[in-house]
Amino acid sequence: MIIAMLKAQWTTLVRDRVALFLVFLLPIIFFSVFAIIFGGSGSDSGGREPAATRVAVLDLDQSKTARSMADSLADMTAVNVLSASELLAPAADDKAADAADPILPSEDDVVRLVRNNTVDAAVIFPDGLESTLANFSGDRPAIKVVYDSANPLAQNMLSGVLQGAAFTAVPDVLVERGLEQFENFGGPFSQQQSAAVEQIKNLLQQSDTGSDTGSDSADNTQAASGTDLSMSNGLVKIDTVSAREALKKDAPKSKKSESAGVIAYYAASVAVMFLMFSMAGSASALLEYQENGTLERMISGQMSISQLLTSHWVFFVLTGVAQLVVMFLFAVLAFGVDLSQPPVLVGTMVMSIVTAMASASFIIMLATLCRSRKQLESISTTVILIMSAFGGSMIPRPFLPSFVRETSKLTFNGWALDGFLKVLWYYDPDSSIFATLSVHILVILLMAAAFFAIAQWRVRRWAIA
Amino acid sequence: MTQPLIAESLKRHFGDHVALESASLELRPAELLALLGPNGAGKTTFIRSIAGRLRTDAGSITIQGIPQKPGGHPEVARHLGVIPQEIALYETLTACENLKLFGTLFGLPRADTEDRTRWALEWTGLEDRSSEPVKNFSGGMKRRLNIACGVLHRPTVILLDEPTVGVDPQSRERIWEMLERLRQDGAAILLTTHQLDEAQQVADRIVIIDHGKTIAAGTFDELLNQSIGTQRQVVMTLAETPVKIPQGFDDLGERQIGLRVSDVARELSAALQVMNDSGLVVNDVSINSPNLQAVFLHYTGRELRE
Numbered sequence: 001m002i003i004a005m006l007k008a009q010w011t012t013l014v015r016d017r018v019a020l021f022l023v024f025l026l027p028i029i030f031f032s033v034f035a036i037i038f039g040g041s042g043s044d045s046g047g048r049e050p051a052a053t054r055v056a057v058l059d060l061d062q063s064k065t066a067r068s069m070a071d072s073l074a075d076m077t078a079v080n081v082l083s084a085s086e087l088l089a090p091a092a093d094d095k096a097a098d099a100a101d102p103i104l105p106s107e108d109d110v111v112r113l114v115r116n117n118t119v120d121a122a123v124i125f126p127d128g129l130e131s132t133l134a135n136f137s138g139d140r141p142a143i144k145v146v147y148d149s150a151n152p153l154a155q156n157m158l159s160g161v162l163q164g165a166a167f168t169a170v171p172d173v174l175v176e177r178g179l180e181q182f183e184n185f186g187g188p189f190s191q192q193q194s195a196a197v198e199q200i201k202n203l204l205q206q207s208d209t210g211s212d213t214g215s216d217s218a219d220n221t222q223a224a225s226g227t228d229l230s231m232s233n234g235l236v237k238i239d240t241v242s243a244r245e246a247l248k249k250d251a252p253k254s255k256k257s258e259s260a261g262v263i264a265y266y267a268a269s270v271a272v273m274f275l276m277f278s279m280a281g282s283a284s285a286l287l288e289y290q291e292n293g294t295l296e297r298m299i300s301g302q303m304s305i306s307q308l309l310t311s312h313w314v315f316f317v318l319t320g321v322a323q324l325v326v327m328f329l330f331a332v333l334a335f336g337v338d339l340s341q342p343p344v345l346v347g348t349m350v351m352s353i354v355t356a357m358a359s360a361s362f363i364i365m366l367a368t369l370c371r372s373r374k375q376l377e378s379i380s381t382t383v384i385l386i387m388s389a390f391g392g393s394m395i396p397r398p399f400l401p402s403f404v405r406e407t408s409k410l411t412f413n414g415w416a417l418d419g420f421l422k423v424l425w426y427y428d429p430d431s432s433i434f435a436t437l438s439v440h441i442l443v444i445l446l447m448a449a450a451f452f453a454i455a456q457w458r459v460r461r462w463a464i465a
Numbered sequence: 466m467t468q469p470l471i472a473e474s475l476k477r478h479f480g481d482h483v484a485l486e487s488a489s490l491e492l493r494p495a496e497l498l499a500l501l502g503p504n505g506a507g508k509t510t511f512i513r514s515i516a517g518r519l520r521t522d523a524g525s526i527t528i529q530g531i532p533q534k535p536g537g538h539p540e541v542a543r544h545l546g547v548i549p550q551e552i553a554l555y556e557t558l559t560a561c562e563n564l565k566l567f568g569t570l571f572g573l574p575r576a577d578t579e580d581r582t583r584w585a586l587e588w589t590g591l592e593d594r595s596s597e598p599v600k601n602f603s604g605g606m607k608r609r610l611n612i613a614c615g616v617l618h619r620p621t622v623i624l625l626d627e628p629t630v631g632v633d634p635q636s637r638e639r640i641w642e643m644l645e646r647l648r649q650d651g652a653a654i655l656l657t658t659h660q661l662d663e664a665q666q667v668a669d670r671i672v673i674i675d676h677g678k679t680i681a682a683g684t685f686d687e688l689l690n691q692s693i694g695t696q697r698q699v700v701m702t703l704a705e706t707p708v709k710i711p712q713g714f715d716d717l718g719e720r721q722i723g724l725r726v727s728d729v730a731r732e733l734s735a736a737l738q739v740m741n742d743s744g745l746v747v748n749d750v751s752i753n754s755p756n757l758q759a760v761f762l763h764y765t766g767r768e769l770r771e
Contacts, residue, residue, distance in 0.1 A: 293549030296518060297615065300547045302539065302572035464536040465519050 052077070053154050056122040058084040058110045063130035065166075069143075072165035073123065078157070082119060084110045107144070114146045114243035117426040120398070121154040122146040122243075123162065129236070142237035148244070148398070148425075155240045166236045175200060244425075264339075265396060267331035268351075268420035271324050272413050273384065273393040275359045278323065279316050280380035283367035286312055287376055290462050305463035306456055309368075313360050313452065320356030328352075337424075343433040347423035350437065351416065354444045358412040361451035368458035392417045412447040415440050467530040468493055469544075469622045469653040475514055475524035477677075484510040485521070486677035490655070492622065497644065497654045499668035501661070501757075503765050507677040508657045512624055515655075516547045528622055543572075546620030546652075550627040552607045553614070556600040560591050560610050563599060564617060571618035578617070585613035588643055605636025612640065616647060623647065625656040629663065641667055665757035675765045689755055692763040696725040698753040699733060704746035711739050 055073060059066045074081040088105040110122045126141035143162055147155035179197055183189060189197060289295040299305050328348060331337040339345045366383065370376040388394055390404055391413035397405065408414025419440035423433065434441075470492035477485040488511050492498050502508045513519040515526055517537035526533040529544045554563050564585050568578035586592045589609040599607060608628065616623060628644070629637045641663070644654060658664050664671060665685055673681040673688075681688055689695055703720045714722040714736075726732035729752060740747050 289553075292551040292553055294551075294553035294555070296516075297547060297549060297553045297567070298570050300516060300518075300537065300545065301542055301567070301570045301618065303570050464517070465513075 052080040053121060053157070054080045054082060054119040055154075055158065056082050056084040056087055056110055056113050056119040058105060058107070058122065058124045060104060060127045061125045061129040063125075065130035066125035069125065069162060069165040070123070073158070073161060076161065079161075084113065084122065087113055087118060111146050111241070111243050112428060112430075114148050115426065116428045116431075117148070117422070120148060121158055123158060140237050142239040145238055145240045146243050147240060148242075159238050159240060162236060162238055263331055263335040264328075264337040264424040265417075265421055267327050267335075267337065268324075268424060269388075269391075269393040269396070269417055271327040272355060272359070272391070272416055272420075273388040275320050275323055275356065276363060276380075276384045276387070276413070279320060279359055279363040280366070280376065280384065282316060282319070283312075283363045283380075284373045284376050286364070286367050287370065287373045291372070295462060299463055305459055309364065309456060309459050313364055313455075316360035316364065317353075317356045320359055321352055324352040324356060341427075341429070343429070344423055344427055347427065347433040347437055348420070350434075350441065351419045351423055354441050354448070355412075355416040355419075358416065358444045358448035358451065361448040361455065362412060365451040365455040365458070368455045368462075387411045387413050390414060392421075397421060412444050412451075415443050415447070419444070467527075469496075470515065470526075470528050470655065472511070472515055472526045473524055475511065475526070476522045477510055477514065477519060478522055483677050485514065485524075487679065488514075488524070488674055488677060489679045490672045490682065492653045492655050493670075494653055495648050495651050496669045497648055497656065497667055499664035499671045500655060500657045500674065501659075501664060501671060501761060502657075502674040506675045506765075508674065509626075510677075511674065512626060512655075512657060516545065516624060517541065543618065544621045546615045546618070546623040548612050548615035548623065548625045548628065550630060552611050554599050554607065554611060557598055559596050559598055560586065560589075560602070561595040563610065563614055567614040568617045573618055581617045581619075585610075585617060588646065589613045590639060603636075605632040605639070608632050608636065609640060609643065612643060616652070619652075621652055623652050623654045625654060627658055628656060629658070629660060637663075661757040661761055671757070673761065673764050681764050685757060685760070688757075688760050688764075692760050693755055695755060696727050697729055697755070699724045699726055699729075699736060700751045700753060701736075701740065701747050702749040703740075704748050707743075707745055709743075711743050711745075713739075 057070045057073070059070065070081060073079050084105050088109050107124055110124060113119050114122050122145075124144040124146065126143065128141045129143065132140035145155050145158045145162070147158070175197075179189075286295070289298070295305075295308065298308055328337070328339060332339055339348055363380065366380050367376055370379060390400075390408040391397075391411050392400060392408065393413065397408075397417060400408070405414075408418075419437050422436050422440070427433065427436070468491050470490070472491075473489050475485045475488040477483075485507050488507060490498065490500065490511075500508055500511065510519060514521050515528075515533065517533050517535060520535040528541045531538060531540050531544070533541050555566065558566065561582060564582040565578055568581055569575075573581060586595050589606075589612070591606060591610060591613075594602065594606065599610065602610070608631075612625070612628060625644070629640050632640070644656075644667070648654060656664075656668075668685070670682065670684050671688060672679060681691065683691070686695075700717065700721055700723050703722065706720050707722070710716050710722060714724050717723045724732075724736050726736070733750075733752070737747065737750075
C-alpha cells in the first residue's frame with residue numbers, strides 16, 4: 001500500500017515539470033549562484049577572485065622609503081597599485097602647462113579619485129616621511145590612507161600593510177636612523193667602524209632588492225592588522241581619512257552621515273529587489289485575467305491588447321516609482337539618509353523612474369512568456385533572486401567578485417544599483433549628475449524598451465490564436 | 466436582408482487536430498439561437514472565431530454585414546457583446562465600479578456610462594448591492610453582473626457561453642428574464658449550453674455541431690421531425706418480468722416495456738388491452754414526450770466523448 005502511494009506520488013512529481021524544476025534544479029541554481037559569489041571570495045582561480053583593491057599612490061616625499069612601501073603594496077595580490085599622477089594625468093597636465101616644472105596632483109585630487117570610485121582607496125606619502133622614519137615624536141608627518149566607507153575593509157588592510165612594509169621594506173634606512181642616534185649619544189664612529197656600517201647597509205640594500213619578503217610579511221601583517229585605524233604608535237604614523245568626509249571641508253565629520261550613505265545604498269538595493277517581486281505579484285493578475293476571460297472581454301471592446309499591456313506597464317511604473325519614493329523617504333526619516341542636495345535628489349528620482357520602467361517591462365515580459373500564473377510565480381522568484389544576487393541587492397556591489405560584477409552588466413538591476421551607487425555614494429559635486437548617469441540611464445532605458453517590445457510581441461497570442 | 470451574424474463553412478486545424486471542419490450558422494434579428502454540441506465538438510472554437518479571437522483556415526464571418534477579422538474589427542466590436550462562461554470581473558471592485566470600467570473600455574461616453582450602469586444595476590437586480598465588492602457576491606449575482614458587463618454598449622449580437630451554469634433556479638430564472646428583455650429590445654443572442662431542457666424551452670432555433678461540423682439546424686419541432694419524430698413513448702412497468710414481450714413493444718429492462726404512439730388516447734387503451742389479454746399485470750404507466758435530449762443523442766450518439 002505504501003509502495004503504491006509512493007509510486008503515485010513519484011509519477012505525479014515526474015509529470016509536473018514545474019515541480020521537478022523546483023525540487024531539483026532550483027536548489028542547484030541557487031547553490032551555484034552563491035558558490036560563485038561567496039566561493040569566489042576565497043578562490044584564486046578562473047577569474048573569480050574578489051576584485052583586487054585598487055589603490056592610488058601619491059608620493060609627495062619622492063623618497064626611497066615611500067617607493068619601497070609602495071612596492072610592498074604592489075607586491076600584494078589583493079592590491080592593485082595605481083599611480084595617482086597617471087590617473088590624474090590630464091588634470092596634472094593642465095596645471096603643469098602654466099608651470100615651469102611638472103607638479104604633483106593635490107591631496108584633494110587624490111581624495112576625489114576615491115570619492116568618485118576611480119579607486120577603492122588611496123595612500124598619500126607625505127613630504128618628510130623618510131627623514132622622520134622611526135622618529136616617535138608626535139609631530140612627524142603621517143601617511144594618509146584615504147578610504148571609501150562603502151568598503152571599510154580597505155582602510156584596515158592598508159594601514160596594517162604599511163606598518164609592516166615600513167619594517168621590512170627599508171631596513172637600511174632604519175639601521176642608518178639607529179646609528180645616527182648612536183652617534184648622537186656615543187660620539188662619532190671611527191674610520192673602521194664607519195666602513196663596517198657601510199658594509200652592513202650595502203648588505204641590507206642587496207637583501208631588500210633580492211627578496212620578496214616584503215610582500216610576505218605585508219600579507220602577514222595584513223592578517224594581523226587590528227582595529228587601531230590611526231596608528232600613531234607604529235614605525236610610521238598613519239592617518240585614515242574617509243574620502244566622503246574629507247571633501248566636506250567645512251562640515252564636521254559625522255559617523256552618522258557616513259553610515260547614512262551606506263544605508264541609502266541598502267535602501268536602493270532592497271527596493272529594487274522588492275520592486276521586481278511586487279510587480280511579479282501584480283503581473284500574475286494579468287495571467288489570471290487571461291485565464292478567466294476578463295482580458296478577452298476587455299479587448300473585445302475598443303481597447304487593443306497593446307493598449308491593455310501599455311496600461312498595465314504604466315501602472316506598474318507608477319506604483320514602482322511610488323514604492324521607491326516611499327523606501328527613500330523612510331531612509332531619510334528613519335536613518336538620516338541625506339538626499340537634500342538637489343543633484344542627488346534629481347539623480348535619485350531619475351534612477352527611480354528608469355529603474356521602475358525597466359522593472360515593469362522585464363516583469364511584464366516574463367508574464368507574457370509564461371503560460372500560467374504558477375509558472376510565472378516559480379520562474380519570477382528564481383530569476384529575481386538570481387538577478388538580485390548578481391546585481392548587488394544581497395551583497396553590496398563593492399564586495400562582489402569581479403566576475404559577478406561583470407556578469408551583472410547583463411542585468412538591468414545591476415546597472416540600476418550601480419547608478420544608485422553613483423548618485424547616493426560616489427556623487428561628485430564638481431561633475432554633472434546627468435553626465436555621471438547618462439550611460440546607466442541609456443542602458444537601462446534600452447533594456448526596458450527591448451523587454452517591452454518582446455512583451456508586446458508575445459502578448460499577441462492572447463489577442464488572437 | 467442582412468442577418469446579424471452569418472458564419473459560413475469555418476475551418477480551423479490545430480496541428481493534426483481538426484477543431485472546425487465545416488461549421489456554419491445564421492443568427493436572425495431578435496432571435497435566441499442555441500448552439501449545442503458534446504464536449505470537444507468545437508463550440509468554443511466556433512464562438513472564439515466569431516469573436517475574432519481565433520484565426521480560421523477557411524470560411525467567412527459577417528456581423529451586421531461587416532466582415533469579422535482575426536483580432537477583431539472596431540466596427541464589429543460596437544455590435545458584438547461577448548460574455549464568457551468564466552466570471553470575468555474584477556473581484557475587488559464593486560458592482561458599480563465594474564460596470565463603469567467595462568462601459569469605459571467599450572468606449573461609452575461618461576454620461577452614457579452612468580446611464581447604462583444604472584440600467585444594468587436595475588436589470589440585474591443588484592441596485593442594493595451596487596457598492597459591495599464583487600468578491601462578496603453569490604455565484605448567481607456574479608453571473609448576472611458578468612452578463613451585464615458584456616451588454617453595456619447595447620450590442621445587437623450577443624455571444625453567451627453557458628450563462629446559467631452553477632446557479633440556483635431563482636438566479637437562473639432571473640437570467641432568462643434578463644435575456645428575454647434584451648431580445649425584446651432587438652438583440653440577437655447566440656448561446657452555448659449543456660442545459661438542454663432550458664435550450665428547448667427558451668431557444669427560437671437550435672444548431673447542433675459535432676466533430677467541428679454543423680450537423681443540424683432548425684426549430685425544436687423541425688429537428689424533432691427530422692430525427693426521432695413527434696411520437697410519445699409509453700413506458701409500462703410490469704408486476705413481473707414477462708416471459709415473452711408482446712409484439713410492437715420494446716424491452717426496456719427491469720420489468721419495463723415501451724411503445725411509441727402517435728395518438729395517445731386511442732393507442733394507449735389498445736396497448737393496455739394487449740397487456741390484459743397477455744395476462745401481464747401493469748403496475749405503472751408513464752408517457753414521455755420527445756425532448757431535445759433525445760434529439761441531441763439521436764444526432765450525436767451515446768458514446769462518451771471525454
